Amino acid sequence: MSARLNSAQPYALGLFRIVIGLLFAVHGAASLFGVLGGATGTGGTVDAGTWPGWYAAVIQLVAGGxxxxxxxxxxxxxxxxxxxxxxxxxxxxxxxxxxxxxxGEPSVLFCWAFLLLVFTGSGAFGIDRLLARRTVTAGEPAAEQAPLAA
Structure with a gap:
């Protein structure tokens, strides 16, 4: 059982990354563009250039994406x-x-979830993995590569 769970780890990590990234990007989109209720829940947006709200929303959208x-x-x-x-x-x-x-629970949860991804990397299904596979020279094994999803 443990071996099966270990073999699924890159895929679980990849799905975790996708969900966390999507949720974070949606927060940024809501604040910047007023979608999904906006920054205030009433369709409002943060004013461009305001500190820290607008910068946080840009980070959320770009880093989340x-x-x-x-x-x-x-x-x-x-x-x-x-x-x-x-x-x-x-x-x-x-x-x-x-x-x-x-x-502050969402902030704490996002902070720790992203910190985990700093140390684990993208897992399966990520563009990082595709790019890493292309840069590996023929006959040279890539370190810590998860298999691509079939």
Whole structure:
């Protein structure tokens, strides 16, 4: 049983990456374009150039899309994780210490999910894996490559 679970790990990680990236990108799209209820839940958007809301939304859209596609996953995840740490400590923790008290649970969860992706990489189904396979020279094994989905 353990061997089967281990062999499925790159695929589970790839699906995890896709879901986290999609959810993060949707937050950015909602804030920037007012889709899906917008930044305020009423279709509103954040004003262009405002700190930190507009910059956070751009990071969410771009880094989330990059993580979703598995393109530059580790770098995008590092930026996304840092932005969520900033959001938690600058915005939420002012209200109360614990995330359950200050509404910061999404920020904490995104921060740790992205930090995990910094260390694990994209898993299966990512553009990173396709590009890594193309850059490997003939006869030279690629380190830590997950198989591509069939």
């Amino acid at each position: 990059s993580v979703l596609l598995g393109l530059g996953t580790r770098g995008a995840a590092l930026i996304a994780s840092g932005s969520m740490a900033y959001a938690y400590f600058d915005v939420h923790q002012r209200a109360a210490l614990w995330p359950i008290q200050n509404g």
